[in-house]
Amino acid sequence: MLTHFIGGGPVAAGLGFPVHDPVTGTVVRHVHEADPEVVDRAVRAAREASRDWAAMPVGERAGWMRRLAEGIEERFDDLVAAEVADTGNPLDQTRTLDVPRGIANFRAFAEMAAQRPEDAFHLSGTFSYTVRRPLGVVAAIIPWNLPFLLMTWKLAPALVSGNTVVVKPSEHTPGSAAIFAEICAAAGLPPGVVNIIFGHGPAGQLLVEHPDVNAVTFTGSTRTGSAIMRTAAQRVKPISFELGGKNAGLVFEDCDLDRAVEGTVRSVFTNGGQVCLCTERVYVQRSIFEEFCARLAARAQEVEPQPMISAAHRDKVLSYYALARSEGAKVLTGGGVPVFGDHRDGGYFVEPTVVAGLSEWSRFNREEIFGPVCHVAPFDSEAEAIDLANSSEYGLAATVWTDGLDRAHRVAQRLEAGLVWINTWYVRDLRTPFGGAKLSGIGREGGTRSLDFYSEPTTITIKLEQPDA
Numbered sequence: 001m002l003t004h005f006i007g008g009g010p011v012a013a014g015l016g017f018p019v020h021d022p023v024t025g026t027v028v029r030h031v032h033e034a035d036p037e038v039v040d041r042a043v044r045a046a047r048e049a050s051r052d053w054a055a056m057p058v059g060e061r062a063g064w065m066r067r068l069a070e071g072i073e074e075r076f077d078d079l080v081a082a083e084v085a086d087t088g089n090p091l092d093q094t095r096t097l098d099v100p101r102g103i104a105n106f107r108a109f110a111e112m113a114a115q116r117p118e119d120a121f122h123l124s125g126t127f128s129y130t131v132r133r134p135l136g137v138v139a140a141i142i143p144w145n146l147p148f149l150l151m152t153w154k155l156a157p158a159l160v161s162g163n164t165v166v167v168k169p170s171e172h173t174p175g176s177a178a179i180f181a182e183i184c185a186a187a188g189l190p191p192g193v194v195n196i197i198f199g200h201g202p203a204g205q206l207l208v209e210h211p212d213v214n215a216v217t218f219t220g221s222t223r224t225g226s227a228i229m230r231t232a233a234q235r236v237k238p239i240s241f242e243l244g245g246k247n248a249g250l251v252f253e254d255c256d257l258d259r260a261v262e263g264t265v266r267s268v269f270t271n272g273g274q275v276c277l278c279t280e281r282v283y284v285q286r287s288i289f290e291e292f293c294a295r296l297a298a299r300a301q302e303v304e305p306q307p308m309i310s311a312a313h314r315d316k317v318l319s320y321y322a323l324a325r326s327e328g329a330k331v332l333t334g335g336g337v338p339v340f341g342d343h344r345d346g347g348y349f350v351e352p353t354v355v356a357g358l359s360e361w362s363r364f365n366r367e368e369i370f371g372p373v374c375h376v377a378p379f380d381s382e383a384e385a386i387d388l389a390n391s392s393e394y395g396l397a398a399t400v401w402t403d404g405l406d407r408a409h410r411v412a413q414r415l416e417a418g419l420v421w422i423n424t425w426y427v428r429d430l431r432t433p434f435g436g437a438k439l440s441g442i443g444r445e446g447g448t449r450s451l452d453f454y455s456e457p458t459t460i461t462i463k464l465e466q467p468d469a
């Protein structure tokens with residue numbers, strides 16, 4: 001049974017719960033569930049480690065980040081195997097995206113923190129400069145879709161900024177976090193700097209409400225973000241949220257159609273649509289609408305189905321397929337459950353699906369589905385396309401497909417989204433601000449934005465003696 005990692009060692013406490021393989025539906029491992037005592041123990045361990053870790057020069061902490069990156073490299077295959085077993089994500093994607101990003105996250109934030117200049121200002125006989133102090137103990141609540149990528153995306157900047165951390169991975173995906181605990185122990189990371197507790201939502205809630213937790217970083221659903229915000233509000237804890245999306249793709253008639261179709265296939269179906277950045281609403285200029293739809297539907301039929309994370313999530317996605325039909329949609333392809341005739345029939349698969357014909361105000365077009373599915377609709381003008389894209393309560397990401405340089409920039413700047421990709425999708429530079437507007441989140445992480453969130457500035461102003469004339 002997987003144990004918590006507290007104060008540098010394993011802690012076997014709390015009841016056990018099973019984790020299922022999404023590909024077959026069978027149990028892959030059992031895990032301890034954190035109870036109030038475990039949560040308290042983890043936060044106390046983090047607090048005890050906090051003073052020495054915060055006092056360490058940033059260059060030394062950056063050295064620890066590089067050692068953790070090396071530890072990930074050494075355990076690369078184990079991490080990939082654990083991640084694939086828990087998530088059902090494609091092996092190739094896990095080898096090229098999820099685990100390599102863990103390495104990149106630690107290396108990138110080590111460099112950015114070590115080289116970061118501080119603010120300094122000179123004003124009429126005074127000199128002001130800013131120093132940054134860590135927040136203390138940070139709670140990191142992680143989802144299941146890209147678990148290792150997202151855990152390390154939060155851990156690296158929090159740690160290098162001098163905070164100690166208690167991580168709660170998703171109940172569906174504890175495996176890679178448990179291996180990361182072994183990596184921390186093998187590297188000799190000071191006990192209590194990283195603590196990992198397992199469990200469901202209530203364990204996360206206990207962590208967020210713990211009086212000795214100073215800040216919360218969360219990626220996941222808007223609904224849970226809202227619950228965490230209510231809890232954190234009681235002690236006015238800083239929060240950083242990356243939440244859901246209902247992302248739009250805009251396909252203009254002056255696009256490279258091959259590139260737009262392939263890019264949309266990627267942006268809709270990657271990871272079974274279980275990435276917050278995936279496109280769920282595609283708007284296509286009317287002159288190319290029929291051709292685009294036919295080509296997208298044909299390509300969707302070639303996409304290898306991927307399991308959803310759980311039976312409950314599969315049922316949720318299927319309920320949206322049913323909803324689309326009941327709302328009067330035309331199903332261009334998919335809409336059901338694939339039959340393989342092998343062990344995968346016990347898993348949580350759904351068919352890659354494209355639908356059309358629904359109103360913008362249908363539930364299907366308003367709510368995040370988080371599956372391999374999109375709705376396609378025509379538009380007539382650039383202004384209408386922008387209005388349609390912005391008509392969502394979410395504002396995370398958008399894609400624009402056009403060969404018109406002026407149009408690309410004009411449209412991108414008018415979209416109410418934290419991230420806009422032009423003629424591409426999901427290209428990441430870790431130095432850029434990452435996050436969303438409206439229901440998609442609060443704040444931005446990435447580069448100096450992460451370092452800002454995980455630290456508190458103090459401005460120091462000194463009166464200068466005037467030099468002798």
Ligand SMILES: NC(=O)C1=CN([C@@H]2O[C@H](COP(=O)(O)OP(=O)(O)OC[C@H]3O[C@@H](n4cnc5c(N)ncnc54)[C@H](O)[C@@H]3O)[C@@H](O)[C@H]2O)C=CC1
Binds near residue numbers: 168202220
């Ligand atoms: N990145 C994203 O945009 C994601 C969106 N989702 C969406 O959310 C839906 C529900 O999936 P869930 O796995 O339930 O996502 P969730 O957002 O509820 O879970 C994410 C994490 O939050 C924890 N958590 C749940 N309730 C909590 C609380 N009250 N306080 C503190 N931590 C809490 C969970 O244990 C997990 O570690 C999915 O169907 C999908 O639509 C899910 C995962 C990621």
Ligand SMILES: O=C(O)/C=C/C=C(\O)C(=O)O
Binds near residue numbers: 143277
């Ligand atoms: O940082 C990335 O590259 C990806 C982030 C993805 C999410 O935050 C998500 O799917 O929730």
